Amino acid sequence: MSHWSVWVLVLVIMQVFLGGIIAYADNPTSSDKSLVSSGEQSQTDKDHIAASNNKFSYNLFSNLSHDPFSANKNLFFSPFSVFSALAITYEGARNSTAEEMRSVLYLPQNDAARRDGFLELNSRVNSPGTDYNLTNGNALWVERTYPILDDYLNTSRTWYSVNASNLDFKSNPSGSAGEINTWAEGETAHKIQKLVDPDTLSPDTKLIITNVIYFKGSWAYPFDKNKIENDLFNLSDGRSVPVMMMHNSQNHVEYNYIENEDVQVLELPYANGKERHLSMVILLPKTSNMSAAEMVLDPGTFSQLQKEMVKKKVQISLPKFTIHERYDLSQVLSYLGMSDAFSDKADFSGIDGTHNLYISDVVHSSYVDVNEEGTEAAAGSGVVPATLSIEKNPVFRADHPFIFVIRDSETGVILFIGKMMNPAS
Template identity: 40%
Template sequence: MKAVICAIVAFMVFAGCVQNEQPVQLLDENYATAQDVSDVVNGNSQFAIDAYKKLNSENGGKNIFFSPYSISSALAITYEGARGQTAQEMQQVLGLPEDENAMLAGFAKIYNTINGKGKSYQLYTANALWAQQSYKFLDSFTSVSKKYFGAQATNVDFINKSEQARQEINGWVESHTNSKIKDLMPQGSLDPLTRLVITNAVYFKGKWKLQFEPSKTYGADFKVSPQQSVKVQMMHMSGEKSRFNYLENDELQMIELPYDGNGLLMVVILPLEGKMDDVDQSLSVQKIGELKAMLSEQEVVVNLPKFKFKTKYSMAQTLAGMGMPNAFSDEADFSGMDGTKDLYISKVIHQAFVEVNEEGTEAAAATAVVDATSIAQPQNIFNANRPFIFMIEEKSTGTILFMGKVTDPSKAD
């Protein structure tokens, strides 16, 4: 009987005021080149689009939110121990560079960029290994995991004290997401066959560069579908200072909303009425790149709903369906971890929380209603009163940290 690997990825995004940074040990990036980083980012972007489409097909009509970076980071560690067909499938699905040294250097550089100090927002990521204390893992695997991913191995006793190990892992996740993600691993998710758990957490907390005024937030209808609308709190910004990179064509509108500090930005893609399915199907790395190249700074009236929701995905079946079933089967080969073929991945659990509001704090109980007819109407109006796609990117590398789809802002789950 094969033993079990679990990959656990959790992250949290919260727009708000900045507190103390999480202390993170930076990695050795001396051999990382700009091309290494570009190759990892390009692969991550392709994985982001593929995963978005798969999750969208599996969760039709629901809000979607996930971190392609978080998932690929945890699974890249797992990939370091994969061999043969298992490694080939993982490399293709995750979009990992074929040059292993370039991949490792690229991940290390991105990790350091995310965890850099002196930011006006909070952004950090962390990895960890949780290994069965009586099981021998190869030094080559644990050393690479630590050197290039910052994943320190902690010995636990899954065989005799699986509940204690579960609580310890959940405590790590909670502490690395500012207590927003609790009890990630439910009771019974670990058992005596578990040999390794790989965790990744990403945390972001920041303010808009141009904040929405709470007094201008108003009640509005959001068209969940052509036949159904829900009431939402719609943030509003207009005037000479309301200038953003923006474009509109016969299919969609796109806008970039920067966060304070200019290191991160949210890209919002708003399909025109009746065009969401077309945009979903045609979405690609190339198309997004072409759209971004056409953005120009313009004065825009922006109406964006406040939203706050959490997601949780058991992604083993999703990833297998994307083209890497071998890793989850009895045919799995993770001999690069322990020198045997006794391991396979049983679970990939991904949980997330996101909140977007005017200035980053909790919303006020009372808001003013704005009469739409009293607002001067310039040429460009970005009115997100229907489902839209959004991404949060790290600007210097282009890494897509988070991606989602808001189908119903009134729902918390």
């Protein structure tokens, strides 16, 4: 029996600075939502899916972070993007393949709870923002002669806002790759130029599943352009590299902050108008030992720290940095427990009605740019005399490796995770 491959291409691009893009997500209409959404129940389901995403995020980060090939390298990915693409794939999985994927992704077994949760969470992510752009888009690319079950297409379209397109992978791999790459460029403001290499497509390629998440936002309290200085960043091996260090200058601003004997935790909000609450949470170990910061990422610990953070005036120093990475996640996902999906044991009969499909690759491309730009703070400018402070303001100096997380505080969902080991690399 021949086995045909499913590609799961997870494309994520994020930028942190002032600007805008156009969202292309094809969401269900309001009438569609009235048929599949259910008030209080959908809120509970959304929270469940967000919690599942965060558990998966921690496991994936931990495994990528401790991989011998990347232990001391920068790391950046969107767990929500990987999670979403695999959830779409899961809808076609059956038997032990479905059980493994459900376990790794912490997905609800109940179809209604799972699908309604994703519908509500994706609607949340793709809702328009006043001062930022955040979109999450899904697409299926199907070999034009290959039959996909209507039930799978309808489920993908209704609950995951998936657009399906037919391509000629067999006779025209170059044109097929070009169409996917053009879509990816349009979804990412031309930051990803070549997602698919036509040479990697084969006659066995029958289906490519893609997810794109794009974020472009501005700081609620921008760093002072006049206070960007040449500085040194201390690497974990004892060396130092030059960086451009940003400093905050709005002495009246209070940030959510907490620390213990091992780590400092700081939340930097993005400008969000009145309706959204997106922020970057930085986990800065007090020594070069990153394990203290990694332990904070445990979902229970991270959630509890968010509740315990208090408003403080903080002296912040943060390096400008850019990370551009590409990962093949097949091996790490197999290690986490979903090995059947990548083998001849795979059962994706819910996609095509056969046992011929398996996942050949899960590719994740990511980009982040963190700099000083942003909108003016709504509170205006002002200086609070030091004599009015009851205690000394904390100093948050990120001149050594740290972890950063982009999250939606309303749902609690983790959208992006990164590990900054060397801003000069």
